[in-house]
Amino acid sequence: MRKSIATVSVSGTLTEKLEAIAAAGFDGVEIFENDLLACPLSPEEVRARAADLGLGIDLYQPFRDFEAVPPEVLAGNLRRAERKFQVMERLGADLLLVCSNVSPAAIGDDELAAEQLRLLAERAAEHGVRIAYEALAWGRHVNAYLHAWRIVRMADHPNLGTCLDSFHILSRGSDPIGIEAIPGEKIFFLQLADAPLLAMDVLQWSRHYRCFPGQGNFDLAGLTASVLRAGYAGPLSLEVFNDVFRQASAERTALDGMRSLIALEQNLDGVTHPAVPAGFAFAELADPDPGGGTLGGLLSALGFVRTGVHASKPVELWSQGEARLLLNAGADAGEPALVAIGLDSPDPGGAVKHAGSLLSPVLPRERAPEDVPLDAVAAPDGTEIFFCDTAWLADFAPAAPARLADLTPGTPVAGPITGPITGIDHVALTQPLHYFDEAALFYRSVLGLRPQESLELPDPYGLLRSKAMSAPDGAVRMVVNIAQVGAGHLPWQHIALACDDVVAVARRLRAEQPGLLLPIPGNYYDDLEARYEVDPELRRLGVLYDRDGDGGEFLHLYTVTVGRVFFELVQRVGGYQGYGAGNAPIRLAVQHAGA
Numbered sequence: 001m002r003k004s005i006a007t008v009s010v011s012g013t014l015t016e017k018l019e020a021i022a023a024a025g026f027d028g029v030e031i032f033e034n035d036l037l038a039c040p041l042s043p044e045e046v047r048a049r050a051a052d053l054g055l056g057i058d059l060y061q062p063f064r065d066f067e068a069v070p071p072e073v074l075a076g077n078l079r080r081a082e083r084k085f086q087v088m089e090r091l092g093a094d095l096l097l098v099c100s101n102v103s104p105a106a107i108g109d110d111e112l113a114a115e116q117l118r119l120l121a122e123r124a125a126e127h128g129v130r131i132a133y134e135a136l137a138w139g140r141h142v143n144a145y146l147h148a149w150r151i152v153r154m155a156d157h158p159n160l161g162t163c164l165d166s167f168h169i170l171s172r173g174s175d176p177i178g179i180e181a182i183p184g185e186k187i188f189f190l191q192l193a194d195a196p197l198l199a200m201d202v203l204q205w206s207r208h209y210r211c212f213p214g215q216g217n218f219d220l221a222g223l224t225a226s227v228l229r230a231g232y233a234g235p236l237s238l239e240v241f242n243d244v245f246r247q248a249s250a251e252r253t254a255l256d257g258m259r260s261l262i263a264l265e266q267n268l269d270g271v272t273h274p275a276v277p278a279g280f281a282f283a284e285l286a287d288p289d290p291g292g293g294t295l296g297g298l299l300s301a302l303g304f305v306r307t308g309v310h311a312s313k314p315v316e317l318w319s320q321g322e323a324r325l326l327l328n329a330g331a332d333a334g335e336p337a338l339v340a341i342g343l344d345s346p347d348p349g350g351a352v353k354h355a356g357s358l359l360s361p362v363l364p365r366e367r368a369p370e371d372v373p374l375d376a377v378a379a380p381d382g383t384e385i386f387f388c389d390t391a392w393l394a395d396f397a398p399a400a401p402a403r404l405a406d407l408t409p410g411t412p413v414a415g416p417i418t419g420p421i422t423g424i425d426h427v428a429l430t431q432p433l434h435y436f437d438e439a440a441l442f443y444r445s446v447l448g449l450r451p452q453e454s455l456e457l458p459d460p461y462g463l464l465r466s467k468a469m470s471a472p473d474g475a476v477r478m479v480v481n482i483a484q485v486g487a488g489h490l491p492w493q494h495i496a497l498a499c500d501d502v503v504a505v506a507r508r509l510r511a512e513q514p515g516l517l518l519p520i521p522g523n524y525y526d527d528l529e530a531r532y533e534v535d536p537e538l539r540r541l542g543v544l545y546d547r548d549g550d551g552g553e554f555l556h557l558y559t560v561t562v563g564r565v566f567f568e569l570v571q572r573v574g575g576y577q578g579y580g581a582g583n584a585p586i587r588l589a590v591q592h593a594g595a
């Protein structure tokens, strides 16, 4: 289908917006009036610029507060409209969006509204212009899409139709099924925006928090399917008012908008996700101090053993249970940092093809000819995501748990290594603010993860926004964080390791290397013990605790941070599905104090 986007959705001047929108592959634009008013180019020049870029001007908008006004106001409104028709002729745009009147002067009289809109449509027809009437969710009298449609039907003019906007429909909780009763040719335009569920004034919600389809909580696929079933054949057009998008790179935002429409189309076409990951194959860390240095020392203390060395790269494999960590001395992060995640994929080639269809950067394979091929894409924050079958392990020559220099090829495999750590439970990545929505869409559409809880957690110097995403069976869990904080911002990432006895590990570490564990304040335990009857040993060990409504329990502890990364040990008991979010503010405060 034809794909468009309103210029208000991306940052920049009108010409910058048009360039970014064209580069992302859109067919057309809705020109938002303010963008034109502030533009030094004439409408003819804007038209030529858009044409040069291969963009059609699908809509001009908005025309406000027109219908259902007293007679003395009508004359002025028609005069105003006449001028806009002239601008539109110069722009080469033939569709004008009229949004429902929000003025206190508007009259709650559908017949009057219909009569005046018919008059407007007659005038528009003389200029070859059509009118698309849209119900704003906060319209004075008309705020529901079926109400706007009734007025359009009453007015009964070929140059008057309705514009449907998913935000206005879904924010009010209207059922989109009613769309299917509107004749498709009377739906002149479809605007798509998603949004997170927020309990707030609908105008503020619309003007600041809209996002692209798939980034929020609305069912855009369901609504769009209804619009298509009605027989609509016009563009799918994104119209997003978002405070973050207004500041972000226009190119990147436009590309993400295109990605959201491709994902929506795939969803409508019933394209099922080819390869939802079945588990974590590995997490790869940059390690500028290899051979059992800081990171290796920490992993040894946690019971990991170096079990392999890469055949052609300075990469070590450290294992325990199904938890596999790669320490890469060649990655140029300058300090220990998470650089890549390997996911067990039932179809690595298909997964990369799918990622490519969603415009994710597929990474070149830099490898020696004898290495097993690995397919990878870049996540929005630059972390490399590898899709793996088990073949990747063949690149690693078995290593005795010794110094790298001591290894000789052919040493017997030193594994499997069993211990209390059984695998990778989740990986948490900290994103820059302007990649947060993009990341949510990436993990959802490219990896097939489902959004879980979204949280805002107090940090001593700001607020941490956090969104958990997981595979349907919980085999892969990711946490996407953004730190909305000032100078104290810590760009940390962490790997949470599943453990079947956190208390036993804590006992051993407290006895042997207490400096590796994050100290937890006594006040935390005073509160914890007030809420639950927990083992007093948790306090001595610095183990954190949470319980869900069904009696599921969560025991966890944190290591100190090395470079940009720290580890968490987590023990889920009785089907606990969360992440101990209530304890995160304690952890953040302790980490800041020690930084």
Ligand SMILES: O=C(O)c1ccc(O)c(O)c1
Binding pocket: 061, 062, 097, 099, 134, 136, 165, 191, 206, 207, 239
């Ligand atoms: O917020 C507004 O005023 C506004 C204007 C035009 C639209 O199409 C819309 O959905 C909202």
Ligand SMILES: [Mg+2]
Binding pocket: 134, 165, 191, 239
């Ligand atoms: Mg709209």
